[in-house]
Amino acid sequence: MTSSVADALVGRVIDGRYRILSHLADGGMASVYVALDGRLDREVALKIMRPGLATDDVFVERFRAEARSAARLSHPNVVAVFDQGEDDGEVFLAMELVEGKTLRDVIHEEAPLTAREALAILEPILLALRAAHVAGMIHRDVKPENVIVRRDGEVKVADFGLARAITNQAATSQTGVLLGTVSYLSPEQVERGVADTRSDVYAAGLLLFEMLTGRKAVTGGTPIQIAYNHVHGSIVTPSSVVPGVPAELDDLVAHATALEPEDRFDSAAAFVAALRAVRRGLSADELDRRGTAVVPDPATTSVLPADSSTTQASPAARPRRADLPTAPERHRTRPNEVGRAALAGLPVHDDAPALEHTAAMPIDRRAGRRGRWPLWLAAVLVLVGGAFGGWWFTMGPGGSTVVPAVVGQPISQAVGAMEQASLSVETVEEFSEGKAKGVVLRVEPGAGSELGKESTVRVVVSKGRERYAVPKLVGTRLNGAGAALSPLTLRLGDRAQDWSETVPEGVVISQDPAPGESVRRNTAVSVVVSRGRQPIEVPTVTGAPFDAASAAITKAGLTVRRGEDVNSDAVPAGQVVSQSPDKGTLHRGDAVTVVVSKGPVMVQVPNVVDQPDTAAEKTLTDLGFKVDKQYPFGELFEKKVRAQSLAAGTSVPKGSTISLTIV
Structure with a gap:
């Protein structure tokens, strides 16, 4: 983003909430601004993705991943992420505005640091990494540019944008591009593209080396050479660069930066425990002794290559300002507002405070820290410093405050009470059956707890009933x-x-x-x-009167289909002669066909009286009658029909028997 484009955004309101006040810095993916959050009336650091990348889904997702990753962490030594969104094509991230210097600036201006100073800075870094590791995340890009020392000495770790969930081995590359800064990549990241908690430990060990010596531990003319030295070299001891560094710190660096991950501290928690043990074992003289870096031999380097024939020149003891990298992380500093760090003589507790809110090094001192000032000036400074210190640690930013009781209040009212108490608020929502939406359920730490001013209080707000x-x-x-x-x-x-x-x-x-x-x-x-359609057993209705048969079929849920009636000598008229189907199952509404009897065939009886017996018999049998011939007087006469049992003209069933009287 060019300066003109960056300046054009100054004064613009993003997402209806963030008014951009000034341009801070530019990075590889984004530019950073100081913005005023109109909703909460506070300044924030607003990171806005470069226009060319805002249309790239992969970069946008990585940008949003920074918000999701950092938002999962709530720790005093982690730069808080407040909000993330998109407004008219501008993809943005709202973060805590930290006023101070990067660790790169501190090293450039102050290193070599004393053991006390270096450990005081490293401890909160490890505490932040420990919180990430406990949350199941690895940072993967620990470097001085991602560590910020506030003006009050508070140390914050920033840019969890490359953080990933911990698996057995989390991949560190995307589409073949290695992620992270090459000077601080662990050997396994360079060689196999994997990282775990021990990769963060390795980078933290390199920071300790750099603070103790003022030089990077792994150097090279090109990124490829630096990566090669990570895998094939070994880290020299800090005391070989700065005589007087305690041997215990040499061992601490060696343990943290071992070539094989299994030889290192297995997590930031283990590293910080070892750091505290080492600090307890050092005397005050060893903790506060300030060494001077030896002029490096051109034939030596901070990294001892495995192949002794391969050497490279190490950088000068004090890198020039022009040599310092410009990193996107610089946006968290407020230029021209901060003096140089005062590192010496600050007491450091053997064990972390209850909240692990470590104030490492107040940045208040002027450049000539090693010169001997006149006694009168020292006396004036003592008086002024006493008055200033009294204000600083009471009414000023260094003082303490008490968490107000806001449970049961609306969140807007609670935020106002917290800001009045000089506390920052991190809001988290959760469902509640008993409290209306927007009402405070609890605060962490609880009401009445004493905290340093500008500390962050976690306020849990009701989302209403979970439905x-x-x-x-x-x-x-x-x-x-x-x-x-x-x-x-x-x-x-x-x-x-x-x-x-x-x-x-x-x-x-x-x-x-x-x-x-x-x-x-x-x-x-x-x-x-x-279960699908219900099967219905077909009822048997053969021989039943049609009406009864029809009722039985309908009651079963089936329908009746009447076929053509037929004559039947065996089945009386009106009764069912046959049905189809006559057994099995059907489904509701299926039809059963029935055939109804019309009874037998009816034939009209002819008149055969006075006909010869043979002719009469033939007439009747041709019509389907049966003939019973009676001869009352024998067969002596003419053999004519004198009478018939069924009267002529009547209709009788075919096959009926007609008796004939023949004389």
Whole structure:
């Protein structure tokens, strides 16, 4: 971002909240500004991604990852991230504005540091890394530019933008590009592209070396040479560069920067424990002895290569200002507002304070720290310093304050009370069944706790009752119902089954609670699942009167289809002769076809009286009658029909028997 573009943003309001006051610095991914948070009336550092990168999804995601990573950490020695968002194409990150110097500036102006000073700075760095490691994160880019020493001496670790969750071995490269600053990369990051908590330990060990000597521990003419020396070289002892550095610190550096990860401290917690043990074992003289770096031999280097024939010139004992890297992390300093660091003679506790809020080195002293001042000037400074110190540690920024009681108050009122008590607020939301949204549930530390001014208090605010809208499960398959409920913290309850003529088998017919109903976390949603269409046993109605047969079929849930009636000699008219199907199962609404009897075939009886017996018999049999011939007087006469048993003209069933009287 050019200076003109950067200056053009000054005065603009971002996201309706952050008014940009001034331009601080430019980095590889973003430019940084001092902005006024209009909502909370406080200054913040506003990091805005470069316009060319704001359209790159990969860079935007990495930029947002910085906010997510840092927001997970709540620790006095970690630069707080307040907000993240996008406004009219400007992707931004709002952070705590830390007024002070980077550790790079302190090393450049003050190193070599005394053992007391170096350990006083390193301890809060390790405490910040320990908090990250406990939270399951590794920083992966620990370097002096990412460490800020506030004007009151507070040490803060910044830029968790490269932080990643700890797995067995977290990858340190993306699309083949190694992430991190090459001078502080561990051998395993260079060689295998993996990192864990011990990689942060390695970088912290390099910081200790640099503070004790004023030189980088691993150098080279090119990034490739530096990376090679990480893998194939070894770190020289600080005492070989600055005579008088205690041997215990040599051992501490060696342990932290061992080539193999398993030979190092396994975490920042182990490193800080060893640091405290070393400090307790050193005398006051050893802690406060200030050495001078020896002029390096051109044939030597801070790194001893494994191949003794490979050497490179080390940098001068005091790097020139022009040689210092310009890093994006410089945005956390307020230029031209801070004096040089006063490092000597500051007492350091053997064990960390209860809140581990370590004030390492107030930055108040002028440049001539090693000269002998006239006694009269020293006396004046003592008087002035006493008055100033009394103000500083009482009413001034160095004083203490008490956490006010704000539980039960609206968050806006609570923030005002905290700011009036000279405390910063970090808000965290959580659900509450008993408190309305926006009401303070608790504060950490609790009300009445005594803290240093400008300390950060964690305020937990109610998000209201935790409720979730029940999703619609009706019409979905049972095996997908659980997946639909899980993201809403709901669970699948009782599962009943029922027949359904319209819903396929395995699909939810109904649910309780109903879709859209607001319920609590972990509420069980019961469902009724379709078994498909219900099978119905076909009733037997053959031989039954049609009306009775039709009623039986309809009652079973089936429909009646009447086929063409047929004559039947065996089945009386109106009764069912046959049905189809006559057994098995059907589904509701399916049809059963029945055939109804019309009874036997009816034939009109002819008149055969006075006909010869043979002719009469033939006439009747041709019509389907049966003939019974009677000869009352024998067969002596003419053999004519004199009478018939069924009267002529009547209709009788075919096959009926007609008796003939023949004389």
